[in-house]
Amino acid sequence: MSYLSHLECSHCHESADPDALLNSCPICLKPLLARYDLAAASAAVNHLETADRPHSMWRFHELLPVRKKSSRLSLGEGWTPLLHTKNLGEKLGHESLYIKDEGANPTGSFKARGLGVAVSCALERGASALSIPSAGNAASAMSAYASLAGLKAFVFMPKDVPDVFVTECSVLGADITLVDGLITDAGRAAAEHPDAGNRFNVSTLKEPYRIEGKKTMGYEIAEQFGWTLPDVLIYPTGGGTGLIGMWKAFDEMEKMGWIDSRRPRMVSVQAVGCAPIVKAFEEGAASAEPWQNASTVAAGMRVPSAAGDFLILDAIRESNGTALAVDDESMLAMATQIGRTEGLFASPEGAATAVAFERLKSQGWIAPDDKVVLFNTGTGLKYFQLWSD
């Protein structure tokens, strides 16, 4: 079923037990990454025979860390459409422009992938309650899968989080704590809560399996393009879980002989009001300084400090990619343009990737025949107030 072999520290490379409930490397506290017996997986799986595979991210279950089929929690996450943007592409003067529409996921964002896997793993490894710090979408997704699993969910969100997330988590049965401050303060509150010890914390990259769910975007894109990869991927970056995850997925697929060694250039987009990764990239730094007074309407990108900062920067640089910041106003205007051309109500984070695309194309960084994929990481519906004011 799963070819998971062990956990490996992304920094000191020490091994750890993949069947224990672990938050980070017991030795250096850096993020743990799941490793698989890829030779055995490659011998067992024919990636070209996909007819009987589930129409969800679980079609790649051999490369996911859930051991038993019975522990798999599914609300139909993943296997989202890869839309060829005919009208928007025409408007922006680019033929080969695609949007991976993650707004089609359960609870309306790609957080469903990461938490679908993380909650399944936590259940399988014996957790009875879960906690999470979140800017909104991750809390909704965790609440949904915890409810399906029969696990108690404790969510910690900044107190200025849009009402919709509070209502959604409440309907999904979670216990909600609103915290004065940002997601990093919510993280501290979750960790310092008196009952923290009884709850497994699924904060991203402090828990090893959310990234495994998000990496399935990389597998899907390869499959949707006939086991080739595009030239450029543009990703709205908060914790960077999806970017690191896809980069890992490409490596796994190459080792299994599913794709060749060509890689997309990875572009990280952040908001002008919170751009720690962009700043570190521009300064040539190996890791990012925490961003002060982070502010942007794109809640998923309001992450002042990411546990996997050095992994994001490595992936951008190894891929010959780049990082850039866009302002909130252009995100909202671009969402309207996407809505009017493609019939898609994109989140500000998703729209940010199109703004970045436009800029990189005008600078000549994106060539006319490059195949480009933008990630609409969530639905605009959760943010509707931004356009109605």
Ligand SMILES: *Cc1c(COP(=O)(O)O)cnc(C)c1O
């Ligand atoms: C969480 C989130 C992001 C950022 O994702 P990371 O993988 O943590 O960088 C982007 N967009 C939306 C809508 C999100 O919810």
